[in-house]
Amino acid sequence: MNVLPLTTNVSRLNGEIQVPGDKSISHRSIMLGSIAEGKTTVSNFLSGADCLSTISCFSKMGIVIDREKDFVTIHGKGAYGLQEPEQLLDVGNSGTTIRLMMGILAGQSFYSVLAGDESIARRPMVRTVLPLREMGAVIDGRMEGKRTPLSIRGGQLKPITYELPVASAQVKSCVLLAGLYSTGTTTVIEKEKTRDHTERMLAKFGVNVKVNGLNVSVDGGQKLKATHIDVPGDISSAAFFLVAGAIVKDSEVRLKNVGMNPTRSGIIDVLKEMGADIEIHPYSGNVEEEPVADLIIRNSTLRGTEIKGSLIPRLIDEIPIIALLATQAEGKTIISDAKELKVKETDRILTVVEELSKLGANIEATEDGMIVHGKTMLTGGTVNSHGDHRIGMMLSIASLICNSNVDLEDSEAINVSYPNFFEHLQSLM
Numbered sequence: 001m002n003v004l005p006l007t008t009n010v011s012r013l014n015g016e017i018q019v020p021g022d023k024s025i026s027h028r029s030i031m032l033g034s035i036a037e038g039k040t041t042v043s044n045f046l047s048g049a050d051c052l053s054t055i056s057c058f059s060k061m062g063i064v065i066d067r068e069k070d071f072v073t074i075h076g077k078g079a080y081g082l083q084e085p086e087q088l089l090d091v092g093n094s095g096t097t098i099r100l101m102m103g104i105l106a107g108q109s110f111y112s113v114l115a116g117d118e119s120i121a122r123r124p125m126v127r128t129v130l131p132l133r134e135m136g137a138v139i140d141g142r143m144e145g146k147r148t149p150l151s152i153r154g155g156q157l158k159p160i161t162y163e164l165p166v167a168s169a170q171v172k173s174c175v176l177l178a179g180l181y182s183t184g185t186t187t188v189i190e191k192e193k194t195r196d197h198t199e200r201m202l203a204k205f206g207v208n209v210k211v212n213g214l215n216v217s218v219d220g221g222q223k224l225k226a227t228h229i230d231v232p233g234d235i236s237s238a239a240f241f242l243v244a245g246a247i248v249k250d251s252e253v254r255l256k257n258v259g260m261n262p263t264r265s266g267i268i269d270v271l272k273e274m275g276a277d278i279e280i281h282p283y284s285g286n287v288e289e290e291p292v293a294d295l296i297i298r299n300s301t302l303r304g305t306e307i308k309g310s311l312i313p314r315l316i317d318e319i320p321i322i323a324l325l326a327t328q329a330e331g332k333t334i335i336s337d338a339k340e341l342k343v344k345e346t347d348r349i350l351t352v353v354e355e356l357s358k359l360g361a362n363i364e365a366t367e368d369g370m371i372v373h374g375k376t377m378l379t380g381g382t383v384n385s386h387g388d389h390r391i392g393m394m395l396s397i398a399s400l401i402c403n404s405n406v407d408l409e410d411s412e413a414i415n416v417s418y419p420n421f422f423e424h425l426q427s428l429m
């Protein structure tokens with residue numbers, strides 16, 4: 001395992017960063033491009049390990065995908081153009097790859113087997129297996145289909161109306177994609193509004209998606225037409241530098257072209273609520289389907305806050321870095337209604353609390369979230385990403401304000417979503 005000495009005691013951060021393309025949108029561009037008819041092009045694609053897993057899976061099903069740096073061309077073969085893969089489809093560390101791809105595979109009459117790394121092997125798959133079985137797909141796997149490896153044989157599906165038992169865009173997207181292969185109207189009813197990139201991108205590919213409050217419907221049999229997708233910067237990656245700018249004294253950090261989809265921008269609401277000095281400049285570039293802005297953040301005094309309810313799905317991936325932010329805020333920050341954290345790349349309630357405690361934070365785990373008591377001076381020590389990219393990046397930002405040495409174990413996990421993270425961090429010092 002590689003151990004990386006991190007930079008500590010930083011006096012200020014200053015500069016501008018173009019954060020990499022959005023991970024959720026990059027995955028979807030490959031999947032929809034593969035089942036569309038014709039050549040789809042993608043700019044600002046995130047070439048992180050997770051999205052490369054998606055490319056590799058669709059390549060194994062006979063789709064030609066050319067990638068030159070962050071520009072990708074997908075030679076789509078239409079809804080029924082995928083071929084039975086000769087090998088296992090390896091999703092690596094990527095929950096989005098496996099859960100969304102299952103929706104597409106459920107509509108294919110061929111047989112496929114899906115598996116990933118040890119984190120994927122621990123994560124619940126029953127949430128996508130159940131609705132797909134209800135639609136008629138034959139799926140088996142370890143623990144009766146609750147865990148990977150999973151095998152799928154699909155075909156023509158029955159439409160369903162499915163009430164999501166958890167707030168999950170992956171499950172919503174899986175059922176909607178399967179709905180394209182069904183003989184009628186498939187409707188998903190959400191508990192809370194989750195990220196709507198699938199709905200927006202399906203529309204861009206010419207599919208009629210009906211959204212009515214928390215209900216989303218698609219009719220089966222619709223064809224996807226190839227298009228161009230310009231991927232906005234990932235707000236979940238920007239979040240690390242937003243927090244860095246907010247907590248490192250005398251800092252000013254400018255972030256260009258950040259995706260500001262309202263289903264993803266909960267971190268901005270939290271920063272404002274905590275008293276951060278943040279400027280938002282809506283961007284007038286060429287991204288039509290997803291709102292984008294340039295952001296500027298400066299260091300300021302912060303206060304604790306409460307984060308719960310419908311805000312949670314809007315910032316679920318940012319909770320590790322928000323926990324760090326809360327260590328630098330005066331008073332108590334309470335995060336609740338966030339049980340889903342337990343089934344992310346790691347149990348993020350445990351890993352956040354364990355690792356931040358090592359650095360001297362006053363933080364406790366609760367049943368469905370955590371409580372952070374601020375403001376605390378962070379110290380130093382040996383910390384571990386637990387193979388979770390967002391824990392690795394959060395700890396690297398924490399070290400900036402630590403007053404003694406910090407070593408990060410398993411730092412390579414960061415490649416999953418932000419391969420040039422350390423280069424960008426260095427450019428601000």
Ligand code: S3P
Pocket residue numbers: 023024025096167168169170171173195316317340
């Ligand atoms: C994602 C949805 C979320 C999020 C994940 C990406 C997506 O997961 O945590 O990083 O691209 O749809 P859930 O659907 O499990 O909440």
